[in-house]
Every structure is written in structure tokens, then in C-alpha cells.
Amino acid sequence: xxxxxxxxxxxxxxxxxxxxxxxxxxxxxxxxxxxxxxxxxxxxxxxxxxxxxxxxxxxxxxxxxxxxxxxxxx
Amino acid sequence: xxxxxxxxxxxxxxxxxxxxxxxxxxxxxxxxxxxxxxxxxxxxxxxxxxxxxxxxxxxxxxxxxxxxxxxxxxxxxxxxxxxxxxxxxxxxxxxxxxxxxxxxxxxxxxxxxxxxxxxxxxxxxxxxxxxxxxxxxxxxxxxxxxxxxxxxxxxxxxxxxxxxxxxxxxxxxxxxxxxxxxxxxxxxxxxxxxxxxxxxxxxxxxxxxxxxxxxxxxxxxxxxxxxxxxxxxxxxxxxxxxxxxxxxxxxxxxxxxxxxxxxxxxxxxxxxxxxxxxxxxxxxxxxxxxxxxxxxxxxxxxxxxxxxxxxxxxxxxxxxxxxxxxxxxxxxxxxxxxxxxxxxxxxxxxxxxxxxxxxxxxxxxxxx
Numbered sequence: 001x002x003x004x005x006x007x008x009x010x011x012x013x014x015x016x017x018x019x020x021x022x023x024x025x026x027x028x029x030x031x032x033x034x035x036x037x038x039x040x041x042x043x044x045x046x047x048x049x050x051x052x053x054x055x056x057x058x059x060x061x062x063x064x065x066x067x068x069x070x071x072x073x074x
Numbered sequence: 075x076x077x078x079x080x081x082x083x084x085x086x087x088x089x090x091x092x093x094x095x096x097x098x099x100x101x102x103x104x105x106x107x108x109x110x111x112x113x114x115x116x117x118x119x120x121x122x123x124x125x126x127x128x129x130x131x132x133x134x135x136x137x138x139x140x141x142x143x144x145x146x147x148x149x150x151x152x153x154x155x156x157x158x159x160x161x162x163x164x165x166x167x168x169x170x171x172x173x174x175x176x177x178x179x180x181x182x183x184x185x186x187x188x189x190x191x192x193x194x195x196x197x198x199x200x201x202x203x204x205x206x207x208x209x210x211x212x213x214x215x216x217x218x219x220x221x222x223x224x225x226x227x228x229x230x231x232x233x234x235x236x237x238x239x240x241x242x243x244x245x246x247x248x249x250x251x252x253x254x255x256x257x258x259x260x261x262x263x264x265x266x267x268x269x270x271x272x273x274x275x276x277x278x279x280x281x282x283x284x285x286x287x288x289x290x291x292x293x294x295x296x297x298x299x300x301x302x303x304x305x306x307x308x309x310x311x312x313x314x315x316x317x318x319x320x321x322x323x324x325x326x327x328x329x330x331x332x333x334x335x336x337x338x339x340x341x342x343x344x345x346x347x348x349x350x351x352x353x354x355x356x357x358x359x360x361x362x363x364x365x366x367x368x369x370x371x372x373x374x375x376x377x378x379x380x381x382x383x384x385x386x387x388x389x390x391x392x393x394x395x396x397x398x399x400x401x402x403x404x405x406x407x408x409x410x411x412x413x414x415x416x417x418x419x420x421x422x423x424x425x426x427x428x429x430x431x432x433x434x435x436x437x438x439x440x441x442x
Contacts, residue, residue, distance in 0.1 A: 029115060033122055037389060040126045044382055047133060051369050052268040058371055060139040061249045068247050 077193040080243045084186040085204050087150065087235040089211035091182045094153050094228050095124070095175040096215030102160035104219070106168045116172055118392055123176035124183075125385035132184045132374030136249070142192075143244045145374075146185025147236060152178030154232040157225060180381075187377030191366045192248040198322060201366075202314030202359030206307045213303035217296060251370040263418050267368045273419035274364040275383040280412040281357060282387025284405050287396050288337055288351075292344050305348050309355025314363075321422035322360045329356035330413040338405045354409075357416060364420050 099120060104113050135145050156174030159167050190204035218228075264270055285306075293299045309329075317325045336350025366376040396404055 030118065033118060034389070037122060037126060037385065040129070040382065041386060044129055044379060047129070047375065048271055048379065049268060051372050051375060052271065054371065058137055058139065060137065061371060064139045064247070064249060 077189075077246060080189055080193070080246055081200060081203060083235075083238050083242055084146065084189055085207045087146070087182070087239060088186055088204060089207035089214075090231045090235050091150060091153050091179055092208045092211030093215035093218065094157055094232055095120075095179050096212050097219045097223065097225075097228055098156055098160050098171055098175050099219065100216045101219030101223070102225075103168045103172050114392070116169070120172050120176045121385060121388060123173060124179045125381045125388070127177070127378075128180045128184055128381040129375060129378030131180055132187070132376070132378035133372070135184055135188065135374040136372040139249050141244070141247055142185045142188040142249075142374075143239055143246070144185070145188070146182050146239050146243070149178045149180070149182025149185055150232055150236045150239065152181060154178075154229060154236070157228050157232065160225060183381065184374050184377060188249070188373045189243070189246065191363070191373040191377065192251055193246070194251070194363060194366075196367075197314070198317045198359040198363045199314035201362045202310050202312075205358060205362065206310035209303040209306035209310065210300075213300045217300065249373075251366060251373055270419045271365050271368050271379070273415040274361045275379060277357065277361050277412045277415040277419075278380055278383035279387040280408045280415075281354070281361075282384045283390060284337070284387075284408050284412075285354070286388060286391035287401070287405065288341055288347075289395075289398055289401060290341065290347065292342065292347070298344065301344070301348065302351055305351035306355045309352040310358045312352075313356035314359035316356065317360050322364070323417060323420045323422040326357045326360045326416040326420055327413045329353045330409050330416065334406045334409050337409075338402045341401070357412070360416065360420060364416075 099117065103116055107113050107116065131145070134140075135142075152174050156171045156178060159171040159174060162171075186204055187201075190201045194200040264273070290302055293302070313325065313329070316329075330353075333350045333353035336346050337354060340346035340350070362377070362380050365380055366373055369376040
């Protein structure tokens with residue numbers, strides 16, 4: 001039944017990635033990727049809080065910005 | 075608008091890069107693997123790498139002050155390699171091909187995204203123009219991949235993008251969104267930076283989720299298949315200009331509320347659904363600059379955050395799709411939540427961009 005449904009999805013122009021593809025049946029690999037995404041989101045939250053507190057430009061950016069200005073002046 | 079040449083090059087290259095990636099996904103990858111679930115897993119992996127890693131790439135680029143042109147060139151090169159691997163007959167070649175394409179796509183977006191933000195001059199139009207072309211690239215790439223478009227043309231297109239970015243965009247080296255002072259036309263409703271960022275990101279998550287859950291069943295021929303992408307393109311492109319002209323908050327909230335009946339009640343009607351899709355995509359450039367302006371020293375990281383939010387909204391659509399009965403109840407609620415987020419997070423700066431440069435400085439007192 002599932003295979004029939006999948007075939008019908010492939011035959012119509014409906015995008016494979018957008019449809020109700022039963023990825024849950026894939027088991028472990030999917031579970032791992034979802035865990036990775038959750039990890040990325042957690043890291044993002046930490047980095048957002050860090051970035052919001054940082055008001056001055058990053059030192060390397062300041063150096064390069066000065067170099068650019070000097071080059072432009074020359 | 076400043077630096078129009080680089081914007082034009084990055085916008086066209088964006089379309090070519092997305093075209094190439096979907097050409098590989100829908101052509102080489104989908105055709106070489108028979109099992110539909112494996113294909114779906116391939117798409118899932120591609121999305122995770124392409125959208126999830128942009129935040130890390132952007133953060134690294136900001137911290138090491140790497141030129142945006144170098145990042146974009148690296149991205150184009152990786153996608154080119156990915157397309158070349160599509161020719162190989164090894165068993166793992168299709169997987170290597172999509173991983174390279176996803177990595178290249180992520181790098182290119184960060185390079186182009188930084189350029190679109192640092193030269194935005196406080197206006198939303200530039201970000202909207204750069205991002206909009208991706209939608210067309212995705213749908214054309216899908217059609218080309220399915221129809222057996224010759225791969226060598228894709229490689230020539232990518233090499234042309236590499237050449238033009240190298241020769242015409244390398245001289246632009248700004249890395250920070252210019253400091254723009256606010257003119258107090260109206261005070262923002264929320265002043266805490268992190269809350270504004272989260273509200274904008276919630277709005278993006280909702281846009282991504284709702285965009286994938288709308289039951290567009292009328293995509294029965296090639297033109298109708300491309301039509302939603304054209305709507306997304308039109309909405310994203312016009313959104314920035316409208317926001318700069320009429321005020322970001324006004325345009326963002328109004329467009330979302332207008333899209334509700336068209337998307338949730340009349341989604342079976344092609345014309346009405348098209349109107350809804352255009353209105354729904356208008357908020358893209360507003361939320362992008364809404365996040366970026368709060369993190370002016372980290373444009374790459376800010377751009378990456380918005381794509382991570384897109385991924386977060388996209389992941390659930392791989393596992394379930396809303397039953398048609400619930401569409402008219404759940405989607406309006408979500409769109410209203412998105413509108414509320416924009417209402418509180420975004421300021422109105424009619425006709426003068428989101429933040430505007432302070433032109434009239436106070437005359438200094440002369441001491442005798």
C-alpha cells in the first residue's frame with residue numbers, strides 16, 4: 001500500500017521532498033540527522049546570545065577594515 | 075542602490091547555483107537511485123547540510139574576516155565539483171555529488187548574503203533582490219533535471235559565474251553592516267536585541283512550515299509547476315522595495331494578513347492562490363534585515379541564522395502533512411503568530427529604509 005502511494009507520488013509532478021514521504025520508516029539515519037539538527041539549533045541559541053552581547057566589531061574585521069581604508073586612500 | 079554590479083552578479087549566480095544543485099538532485103541523484111525512501115533521505119540530507127551549516131560557515135567567515143567574494147567563489151567551485159561527480163559511475167558518486175552541492179550552496183549563500191547585507195545601506199530591497207532569484211533557480215533546475223538537460227551547459231554556467239565574481243566582485247571588501255543611526259520617528263516596541271532576533275526567526279520558521287504545508291494540488295503541468303516559484307520570486311523581490319517605501323512593519327503585517335484567506339480558503343483556485351503566495355513571501359526581506367541589523371558585525375552569522383530557521387520549519391514537513399480539513403484552521407493561526415512577531419520586532423521607517431543615516435549633525439560649539 002505504501003509502495004503504491006509512493007509510486008503515485010513519483011508519477012505526478014509533486015516534489016518528492018515536499019510530499020508526505022514516510023521518512024520515519026528509514027529509522028536510524030533519519031533519527032541521527034534530526035538529532036544533528038536539534039544540536040545545531042541548540043548551538044545557534046548559544047551563539048545568538050553571545051552575538052547579541054558583543055557590541056564592538058570583531059578584532060580581525062577592524063584590522064582588515066583599516067587596511068581597506070588605507071589601500072583606498074593610497 | 076549602491077554596488078549594483080555585484081548585486082546583479084550575485085543574484086544571477088544565486089539562480090545558477092540553485093539551478094545546478096536541483097539539476098543534480100532531480101536529475102543525476104534521483105535517476106541513479108530507485109528506492110524512493112533513499113531519494114527522500116538524500117533530499118533531507120541535502121537540506122540539512124545546505125541550510126543547517128550556513129550558520130557555522132557565516133560565523134567562521136565573520137570571525138576570520140574573510141572576503142565575501144572568496145566564500146562565494148569557494149561555493150561555486152564546490153557546486154561545480156558536485157556536478158562533475160554526477161558524471162561518475164561509482165556507487166557513492168551520487169551521494170558525494172549532493173554533499174558537495176549542498177556544501178557549495180551553503181558557502182555561496184553566505185558570500186552573496188554578506189554582500190547583500192553590508193551594502194544594503196539600511197534598506198531591505200537589496201536582500202530581497204539577492205534571495206529572490208533562488209526560487210526560480212530551484213524550479214528551473216527541477217524541470218531541467220527531470221528532462222535530461224545537458225550537464226556541460228550547467229558546468230559552463232557555473233564557470234561563467236566563477237569568472238564574473240572573481241573579476242568584478244573581489245574589489246568589494248566591506249565586512250560590517252555600516253553603522254546607521256536611528257531617527258526617532260517611532261520607538262521600537264521591543265528593545266532587547268535577542269528578543270527581536272528570536273521573533274524574526276519564529277516568523278521565518280512559520281513562513282517555511284506554512285509554505286510547505288499549503289496543499290497546492292494544481293501543479294499539473296510544467297508551467298503550473300513553476301508558477302509557485304515565480305510567485306515566491308515576485309513576493310521576495312517586491313517585498314524589500316515595498317517595505318522601504320511604505321514601512322517595514324506596515325508591509326510585513328498587512329501582507330501576511332492579506333495572504334490568509336487566499337492561502338487557507340482559496341488554495342484550489344490558481345489565480346487566488348497565486349495572489350496569496352506573492353503576499354505571503356513579501357516578509358522575507360523584512361525578516362532578513364530585521365535579524366541582520368541587530369547583529370551588524372556578523373552579517374554572515376545573521377544570514378546563516380535565517381536559513382537555519384528555514385530548515386527548522388522545513389523538517390516537520392518531511393514527516394507529516396496537514397490533513398486538508400485542518401489547513402483552514404492551523405495555517406491562519408500560524409500566519410497570525412508570524413504577523414504578531416513582525417509587529418513587535420520590526421520598526422516602521424517609511425520611505426527612508428529600515429534605519430537611516432543621520433545626515434544632519436549638530437554643529438560643534440566653537441571655544442574661543
